[in-house]
Amino acid sequence: MSEISVRALGEEDWQEYREIRLEALKESPEAFVATHDEESGYEEDRWRDRMNRSRRLLALVDDVPTGVVSVGRSKTGPDVAELFGLWVRPDARGTGVAWRLVEAGAQQAREDGRTHLAYWVGTDNGRAVAFASSFGFRPTENRRPMRVQSADGDGEETEIAMVLPLGSDPGAVPSSLLH
Numbered sequence: 001m002s003e004i005s006v007r008a009l010g011e012e013d014w015q016e017y018r019e020i021r022l023e024a025l026k027e028s029p030e031a032f033v034a035t036h037d038e039e040s041g042y043e044e045d046r047w048r049d050r051m052n053r054s055r056r057l058l059a060l061v062d063d064v065p066t067g068v069v070s071v072g073r074s075k076t077g078p079d080v081a082e083l084f085g086l087w088v089r090p091d092a093r094g095t096g097v098a099w100r101l102v103e104a105g106a107q108q109a110r111e112d113g114r115t116h117l118a119y120w121v122g123t124d125n126g127r128a129v130a131f132a133s134s135f136g137f138r139p140t141e142n143r144r145p146m147r148v149q150s151a152d153g154d155g156e157e158t159e160i161a162m163v164l165p166l167g168s169d170p171g172a173v174p175s176s177l178l179h
């Protein structure tokens with residue numbers, strides 16, 4: 001049985017983050033705004049800076065880096081953390097790695113004093129939406145145009161904000177997240 005663990009990365013781990021982040025951008029270009037070409041040109045200083053700007057969590061399966069997620073500030077307000085950059089290696093999808101990453105991200109946000117975790121996801125990304133729903137994220141009315149449009153799309157793809165309450169009151173959702 002494979003053992004899944006999740007490790008919070010610090011600034012000194014920037015190369016480990018770089019490696020899995022670039023792999024994610026290469027493997028799932030449609031899921032992310034940034035591109036592999038763009039980020040592969042970033043210098044060390046920029047990677048170090050990124051490590052400090054948001055929390056970076058790395059999933060390991062039998063000690064092999066297999067997934068990644070970031071948790072950072074949300075424009076919505078100080079009580080809300082934002083989950084982004086979620087990616088799991090294709091061969092490890094459907095095995096609980098994503099769940100462990102998001103669980104660790106939610107715990108981190110709770111420890112940082114946040115009450116809600118927001119997650120913007122492409123409405124066409126059925127797998128990510130289904131995953132977030134089964135984890136407990138609820139859809140809101142809050143939509144925005146997808147910041148990256150797929151080459152074969154109609155240019156009208158959208159993202160939806162999903163929200164996970166982190167506290168004891170699962171019904172409480174900040175109004176800023178609803179609209």
Ligand SMILES: CC(C)(COP(=O)(O)OP(=O)(O)OC[C@H]1O[C@@H](n2cnc3c(N)ncnc32)[C@H](O)[C@@H]1OP(=O)(O)O)[C@@H](O)C(=O)NCCC(=O)NCCS
Pocket residue numbers: 028031032085086087088089092093094095096097098099120121122125126127128130131134
């Ligand atoms: C999004 C991601 C992290 C989810 O991890 P995962 O291991 O694939 O998730 P799971 O398999 O645990 O859950 C996916 C759910 O979607 C379902 N599903 C699978 N393919 C699907 C599809 N094409 N459409 C709708 N639902 C689908 C699964 O049955 C599962 O549902 P369940 O929990 O009710 O069984 C992973 O798929 C990934 O890395 N995707 C590429 C990058 C990406 O899109 N990241 C999100 C950017 S916002």
